[in-house]
Amino acid sequence: MTTTATEDPRERPGAGHPARDRVSTPGASGTSGAPAASGAALAVLPGVLASALAWTDAHRTRFALPDDVLEPHTQVNATLKPLGELAQLGSTIRRATAPGTPEHELAGDLVTYAWEQLHEGALLLELLRAEPFAAYPYEIYAAFAGYGLRHEGFEALARPLTATRAWAHTEQHANRQLGLVNSERRVGVLTHTDAGGVLSRTWLGGLSEPWMFEGPSGYALTHTVFHLTDWGRMPDRVPERIDGYLRTWLPAWADGCLESGQWDLTGELLAVAASLPGPAPGELLDAVWPVLADVQHPTGCVPETGAPVQDPAPDPYPFIDCYHSTLVTAFAAALSLRSLRGTGERGETGGAAPGRERHTP
Numbered sequence: 001m002t003t004t005a006t007e008d009p010r011e012r013p014g015a016g017h018p019a020r021d022r023v024s025t026p027g028a029s030g031t032s033g034a035p036a037a038s039g040a041a042l043a044v045l046p047g048v049l050a051s052a053l054a055w056t057d058a059h060r061t062r063f064a065l066p067d068d069v070l071e072p073h074t075q076v077n078a079t080l081k082p083l084g085e086l087a088q089l090g091s092t093i094r095r096a097t098a099p100g101t102p103e104h105e106l107a108g109d110l111v112t113y114a115w116e117q118l119h120e121g122a123l124l125l126e127l128l129r130a131e132p133f134a135a136y137p138y139e140i141y142a143a144f145a146g147y148g149l150r151h152e153g154f155e156a157l158a159r160p161l162t163a164t165r166a167w168a169h170t171e172q173h174a175n176r177q178l179g180l181v182n183s184e185r186r187v188g189v190l191t192h193t194d195a196g197g198v199l200s201r202t203w204l205g206g207l208s209e210p211w212m213f214e215g216p217s218g219y220a221l222t223h224t225v226f227h228l229t230d231w232g233r234m235p236d237r238v239p240e241r242i243d244g245y246l247r248t249w250l251p252a253w254a255d256g257c258l259e260s261g262q263w264d265l266t267g268e269l270l271a272v273a274a275s276l277p278g279p280a281p282g283e284l285l286d287a288v289w290p291v292l293a294d295v296q297h298p299t300g301c302v303p304e305t306g307a308p309v310q311d312p313a314p315d316p317y318p319f320i321d322c323y324h325s326t327l328v329t330a331f332a333a334a335l336s337l338r339s340l341r342g343t344g345e346r347g348e349t350g351g352a353a354p355g356r357e358r359h360t361p
Contacts, residue, residue, distance in 0.1 A: 040286040044293040045337050052330035053093070053106050055300030056086070060110065062319045065117050070126055076136065080127075082323060084140040087114040089331040091147040092231045096334040103334070115144055121151025128154060132161050135170060135180055142183035146230070155187065168192040174201040175220045178227040185230070199228060204242060210249040215265065218253065222268035225275055232275035232335045243276055250281065254288050263295050264304040264325035267332045274335035285336050292329065302329045 063083050068074055094107035118124055121144065127137040141154055161167060162184065172180075178198045184191045199205040204221045213221075225246075228237050238246075250273050257266040270288060273281050295308045297316055303309075304325040309316045 041282070041289040041336060042340055044289055045333050045340075048289070048293050048296060049093075049103055049330055049333035049337065051296060051298075051300035052302065052326050052333065053103055053110075053300070055326055056110060056323075056330065057106055058299075059319065059323070060086075060113055062323065063114065063117070065123070069123070070130065078320070080136070080140060083114050083117055084136075084143060085324060085327055087111055087140070087147075088143040088231065089327045090114065091143060092233070092331055093334040094147075095233060096338045107334075111144075111147060111149075115149050118144075121149070121154050125151060125154045125157065128157055128161070133166065135172075135183075138162070138187075139179060139183045142186040145188075146186035158187070159189065162189060162192065173220070174198050174205075175203075175224045175227065178202065178224060182227040182230055195228070199224070199239075204245075207241065207245050210245075210252065213249070213253050213256070215262070218257075218262075218265050219268065222265070222272050225272045229275045231331075232271065235275055235277040238275070238277055243278070246272065246276060247281055251284050251287070254284065258288065258291055261306050263292065263302055264328055266292055267302070267325060267328035271328065271332035271335050274332065274339040280336070280339035282340065285340065289333075289336065296329065301326045 063086050065079055065083060066074065069079050090107045090110040094104055094111065097104040097107065115121070118140075121141065124137045124141050127134075131137065138158055141151070141158070144150075170177075170180075177193070178195060181191045181193065181195045181198060202220065202224045203217045204224045208217070225238065226232070229235055230237075250269055254266060254269045254273075257263075257269065266288065270285065270292070273284055292302070296302050297308065298312070299314060299316070301315075301317060301322045302325045303317050303322050
């Protein structure tokens with residue numbers, strides 16, 4: 001999916017979607033042909049967040065791990081990955097919402113559920129023993145460690161493993177390596193490399209030509225910001241040049257995602273917008289959130305891609321096709337509300353001591 005800032009939205013396929021007729025979509029400069037309705041995002045965000053979390057809660061058993069999760073044939077992407085995402089996004093939502101609110105309490109309950117599924121970390125220890133060369137058990141564990149949930153045995157084994165030459169030289173894409181650095185920060189150990197050097201090698205860090213944006217680079221971009229800011233908790237980690245670049249081009253990219261029905265990526269871009277330092281990009285949030293709110297099913301789920309269905313059934317989409325986009329929508333909604341209202345936790349380290357930014361010897 002490639003977008004440009006010069007196309008007229010009215011000339012693109014699908015421009016007659018009723019939701020699109022109710023908002024003006026901004027162009028590359030961050031302005032729109034007609035001003036977005038003031039407070040349009042705030043008008044829909046509380047309902048979007050509550051509904052998405054309610055759907056997730058109603059489907060929590062779908063995140064449960066199978067009995068054979070430790071067997072070699074088990075698909076990590078269909079078992080541990082969704083549970084790890086539930087923990088990561090649930091913990092972020094809890095930190096971004098006010099204590100005592102239903103959303104805050106429910107998000108915390110979902111994180112607790114995910115931790116119980118992992119036997120309070122014991123299952124991750126078994127994974128690490130079986131695959132000492134793999135990074136994903138550590139990354140999943142870091143989502144809990146950053147929230148304050150720890151397993152002493154896991155960390156005792158992880159400590160020497162993360163000090164190896166193999167760990168420091170694992171070959172992976174730059175945005176994934178930035179995720180590993182952030183995981184080390186959360187656990188509170190020496191980072192294996194400098195985050196700034198890794199950032200410079202990412203698509204976003206290179207300030208790539210904005211018209212080269214497409215699906216894979218879009219997801220790489222959003223996750224670069226998530227890892228850099230610890231999932232929106234540390235906006236001040238975004239360098240000024242990247243902040244300016246994102247504020248300029250996020251509107252055009254979001255517009256292209258809306259036109260092509262990329263709802264999951266739209267949600268991630270909204271989360272990025274709400275993770276920037278300084279004032280919230282209110283015009284962008286006002287223009288895009290009402291569209292995504294219209295895509296959300298009455299049950300609270302959001303499809304990853306494609307035309308929204310009108311089916312009133314309790315489960316209009318297969319779980320695998322909507323769980324991530326629904327979690328992302330809740331995550332982005334919580335960050336957007338925090339950004340627009342100026343509430344919730346920002347710039348604090350929470351349960352884990354920050355890792356030191358230098359190479360592991």
